[in-house]
Amino acid sequence: MNEWTVGATGVHNGRVALVTGAARGIGLAIAAWLVTEGWQVVLTDVDRQRGAAVADVLGENASFIAMDVSSEPQVVDGVAEVLGMFGRLDALVCNAAVADPHNTVLESLDLSHWNRVLAVNLSGPMLLAKHCAPYLRAHGGSIVNLSSTRARQSEPDSEAYAASKGGLLALTHALAMSLGPEVRVNAVSPGWIDARDPSVRRAEPLSDADHAQHPAGRVGTVEDVAAAVAWLLSKNAGFVTGQEFVVDGGMSKKMIYVD
Numbered sequence: 001m002n003e004w005t006v007g008a009t010g011v012h013n014g015r016v017a018l019v020t021g022a023a024r025g026i027g028l029a030i031a032a033w034l035v036t037e038g039w040q041v042v043l044t045d046v047d048r049q050r051g052a053a054v055a056d057v058l059g060e061n062a063s064f065i066a067m068d069v070s071s072e073p074q075v076v077d078g079v080a081e082v083l084g085m086f087g088r089l090d091a092l093v094c095n096a097a098v099a100d101p102h103n104t105v106l107e108s109l110d111l112s113h114w115n116r117v118l119a120v121n122l123s124g125p126m127l128l129a130k131h132c133a134p135y136l137r138a139h140g141g142s143i144v145n146l147s148s149t150r151a152r153q154s155e156p157d158s159e160a161y162a163a164s165k166g167g168l169l170a171l172t173h174a175l176a177m178s179l180g181p182e183v184r185v186n187a188v189s190p191g192w193i194d195a196r197d198p199s200v201r202r203a204e205p206l207s208d209a210d211h212a213q214h215p216a217g218r219v220g221t222v223e224d225v226a227a228a229v230a231w232l233l234s235k236n237a238g239f240v241t242g243q244e245f246v247v248d249g250g251m252s253k254k255m256i257y258v259d
């Protein structure tokens, strides 16, 4: 066991998964979880140094490819590399994002910021699905997109992120119709997940109030999300496609009127 893995490397199950944005946070937890379940996992990220380091830590069933998901040539090359290495692809997890939900006030929102967030968070998953589709179809594969509860609820100054995640939910059900019945496509919408590195989490723990406000009694962990993604990729979810799964400790079902 090490700082990042969730358990020992599992017996290889013969299936190959590509996880974007896997150098840290939720993407890394998903990659680690899938390795534990026996998947061969290809981690991708723009952060080459850290991506290569964590793939190394995850062991022989993990490898790393540098990829900016907003670049179609890089997506094409990356998918070709996966196929060259393993000859098949069974799962795609679109997790990479400009994950900071905040932008400037609307009046000074820069079009270049808006376009970048949309390019990474929405066009990226479309490009990945487009270029992975033939290989996913060949083996009855599955896609999971990481959206957010911010697709449906907002605080001020989060237009770009909210729009990208709302678009991703729509992309999810559109892809489910286009790629079915061979390929299932679903979305996971996390709420507040403490995706900071374990050392930061230990050094700067969240407050009791942070946890207590959640109906589930705590802020979410990266493993809470990884478990949901792994289930959606499994054969046990074979009758589930086009759906959104909210993993938020019940926050989006809570009435929050102030007395």
Ligand SMILES: NC(=O)c1ccc[n+]([C@@H]2O[C@H](COP(=O)([O-])OP(=O)(O)OC[C@H]3O[C@@H](n4cnc5c(N)ncnc54)[C@H](O)[C@@H]3O)[C@@H](O)[C@H]2O)c1
Pocket: 020, 021, 022, 023, 024, 025, 026, 027, 044, 045, 046, 047, 067, 068, 069, 070, 094, 095, 096, 097, 098, 099, 100, 120, 146, 147, 148, 149, 189, 190, 191, 192, 193, 194, 195
């Ligand atoms: N943490 C949360 O509370 C939370 C809540 C809701 C949704 N989410 C979603 O979950 C996913 C992961 O969130 P996180 O908190 O782990 O984020 P994070 O910022 O910790 O990690 C995101 C990773 O994506 C990579 N990345 C950024 N741009 C990229 C690009 N163009 N191409 C490839 N990789 C790129 C980053 O280098 C980073 O390693 C995101 O889609 C995020 O929007 C997170």
